[in-house]
């Protein structure tokens with residue numbers, strides 16, 4: 812009933828998030844710097860988990876029930892440089908899907924606080 816579209820709606824809901832994450836995975840698959848982190852990962856599992864987690868970040872009707880960001884990423888020894896690279900790849904994916912600059916910025920600002928949970932040497 813509200814005329815104000817939610818961030819989730821502006822992203823075209825789960826379908827739109829799926830397009831972004833598929834572009835993101837394609838970017839990762841072609842990136843020599845970070846691809847090795849995903850070499851032993853189940854990409855379908857990652858895809859579902861990342862879509863659902865992103866859906867929650869944009870206040871969509873999703874509950875991420877996977878492991879915590881700390882538990883997932885601890886032991887991967889993700890450097891700050893590689894963290895930044897993955898964020899760049901997500902930006903490329905959003906760019907590819909014609910996401911507006913303001914929505915990109917909003918998503919990145921919601922992910923930024925997770926940085927310290929993911930970068931753990």
Ligand code: HEM
Nearest residue numbers: 845848849852853857860861864877889893894897922925
């Ligand atoms: C803000 C940034 C990030 C967010 C929000 C994020 C989020 C997630 C989520 C939600 C999952 C998984 C899912 C699940 O099990 O359901 C996941 C898995 C994974 N992430 Fe991240 N991640 C981020 C940054 C990174 C970075 C920088 C790297 C590596 C350089 C990375 C490497 C991985 C890998 C390899 C997996 C798969 C683990 C497995 O094999 O199960 N992530 N991430």
